[in-house]
Amino acid sequence: MRLPKFDYLSPTSLTEALEIMGGYKNRRLKLLGGGTDLLVDLRDKVILDVHNPHNQEHRCHIKPVQSAFNEPPEYLLSLSRIADLRGIRSEGNKIIIGAMTTITDLERSDIVKKKLSGLHDGAWQLGSPLVRNRGTYGGNLCNARPAADTAIPTMALGGKLVLISKRGERTVEHDDFVLGPGNTIIMPDEILKEIIFDLPDVQYGSAYIKLANRKALEISVVGAAASVIIKDGIVISARITLGAVAPKPLLVPEAGQLLLDRELTDDNIEKAAKTASKKAKPITDHRGGATYRTSMVEVLTKRALMICRARALNAERMEASS
Amino acid sequence: MKRIIHLKVNGLDHEIAVEPRRTLAEALRIDLGLTGTRIGCSIGDCGACTVLIDGVPSFSCLTLAVEAEGHEILTIEGVADGNKLHPVQEAFVEVGAIQCGFCTPGMVLSTLALLDYNPDPTEDEIRRALSGNLCRCTGYQKIIDAVKDAARRMKELS
Numbered sequence: 001m002r003l004p005k006f007d008y009l010s011p012t013s014l015t016e017a018l019e020i021m022g023g024y025k026n027r028r029l030k031l032l033g034g035g036t037d038l039l040v041d042l043r044d045k046v047i048l049d050v051h052n053p054h055n056q057e058h059r060c061h062i063k064p065v066q067s068a069f070n071e072p073p074e075y076l077l078s079l080s081r082i083a084d085l086r087g088i089r090s091e092g093n094k095i096i097i098g099a100m101t102t103i104t105d106l107e108r109s110d111i112v113k114k115k116l117s118g119l120h121d122g123a124w125q126l127g128s129p130l131v132r133n134r135g136t137y138g139g140n141l142c143n144a145r146p147a148a149d150t151a152i153p154t155m156a157l158g159g160k161l162v163l164i165s166k167r168g169e170r171t172v173e174h175d176d177f178v179l180g181p182g183n184t185i186i187m188p189d190e191i192l193k194e195i196i197f198d199l200p201d202v203q204y205g206s207a208y209i210k211l212a213n214r215k216a217l218e219i220s221v222v223g224a225a226a227s228v229i230i231k232d233g234i235v236i237s238a239r240i241t242l243g244a245v246a247p248k249p250l251l252v253p254e255a256g257q258l259l260l261d262r263e264l265t266d267d268n269i270e271k272a273a274k275t276a277s278k279k280a281k282p283i284t285d286h287r288g289g290a291t292y293r294t295s296m297v298e299v300l301t302k303r304a305l306m307i308c309r310a311r312a313l314n315a316e317r318m319e320a321s322s
Numbered sequence: 323m324k325r326i327i328h329l330k331v332n333g334l335d336h337e338i339a340v341e342p343r344r345t346l347a348e349a350l351r352i353d354l355g356l357t358g359t360r361i362g363c364s365i366g367d368c369g370a371c372t373v374l375i376d377g378v379p380s381f382s383c384l385t386l387a388v389e390a391e392g393h394e395i396l397t398i399e400g401v402a403d404g405n406k407l408h409p410v411q412e413a414f415v416e417v418g419a420i421q422c423g424f425c426t427p428g429m430v431l432s433t434l435a436l437l438d439y440n441p442d443p444t445e446d447e448i449r450r451a452l453s454g455n456l457c458r459c460t461g462y463q464k465i466i467d468a469v470k471d472a473a474r475r476m477k478e479l480s
Contacts (some may be wrong), residue, residue: 131454
């Protein structure tokens with residue numbers, strides 16, 4: 001099945017891209033990153049009618065089903081030739097990741113692995129090597145799926161998104177970025193330029209755990225991410241986020257609150273995990289039942305927090321020995 | 323509207339006229355006649371359309387031909403040296419990792435990229451590297467064995 005017709009624009013600089021975006025504001029234009037979601041959604045899906053229980057003849061009628069778009073876009077604006085949008089850099093106590101950085105880039109980056117371990121966990125578990133090689137970090141965030149493997153840890157780590165348009169630049173928290181499945185606050189003339197993380201100067205650790213039926217090419221049944229900052233043995237910041245239990249990545253401030261100003265003991269971790277599970281509002285679908293998902297939130301949150309604790313302590317040990 | 327693009331495939335430059343909606347897989351198969359690249363699911367699940375773009379395994383069915391311009395593409399046709407099979411291909415044949423053959427081009431190309439990045443992979447690393455390439459015949463064990471054998475062959479050559 002061929003893709004629907006569209007025109008293709010491939011600017012080589014961000015300025016050029018923003019110029020185009022400004023001019024095409026009222027046209028149906030989509031940004032093309034790695035294409036691993038967009039080109040799938042553009043294609044009309046075809047299902048064999050033999051799967052239809054009302055089809056008594058069991059013959060393979062081909063029945064086209066409409067693509068995810070009511071009206072396919074007129075223009076695809078490719079971001080792949082804008083070199084500035086790809087790359088991971090450290091600036092003082094900030095890590096800045098370009099939106100067109102591939103998931104494989106994240107997975108293979110030492111900076112991400114060491115300083116943003118939760119995000120590394122997410123990149124490591126996303127899709128398959130073929131998806132990770134083409135798929136981009138920005139694309140995963142802007143697609144705004146409730147189970148997106150990089151979005152859940154990005155939110156836990158307090159990632160900030162830089163949105164740029166001809167009108168100017170604004171920085172938003174990931175907390176406020178997603179409105180619902182596939183829907184974000186990004187305006188039609190805006191491009192997600194980069195994602196910024198502020199690193200604390202004390203002990204910290206983050207983790208993301210994905211519960212899935214397979215090891216690859218899987219959408220999580222439940223995902224949980226946590227990020228904890230510890231000063232002199234006392235938690236000064238804790239963020240817990242959940243995937244696939246609400247229409248969008250879910251931040252559970254109540255669970256983080258419980259950990260504040262105390263030591264990160266097993267007891268406290270247990271309490272926070274219970275609270276997280278109470279706040280989850282999952283649905284029942286073919287991947288798992290709502291009750292099962294709710295119970296798993298508790299287990300995964302507990303494990304994620306324990307990994308955070310181990311990583312925070314380990315990082316300190318590594319600093320001390322170096 | 324069609325546009326003229328230049329594709330570098332298996333070391334050769336090609337000039338073709340394609341619509342922007344033409345995928346790289348379609349361009350390779352229809353415009354260049356390189357039908358070793360398979361089209362399976364067209365939605366990024368099966369990996370049969372795997373080609374190497376600048377050495378990186380990529381879905382050619384989810385890459386627009388216009389996006390591939392300026393990059394080096396390697397398809398299964400460019401792996402052997404004339405009639406002499408590449409050690410990875412030899413290993414696949416000798417170990418019996420090929421049954422119907424539909425997934426084989428993708429498997430071989432993913433293996434090439436793996437061994438280039440990691441010449442001595444563990445079984446877990448092999449399984450992970452091939453996790454985007456599906457095979458409905460072999461049950462995967464012979465393919466894993468072939469990759470191990472290929473790693474050994476390539477080490478002997480180097």
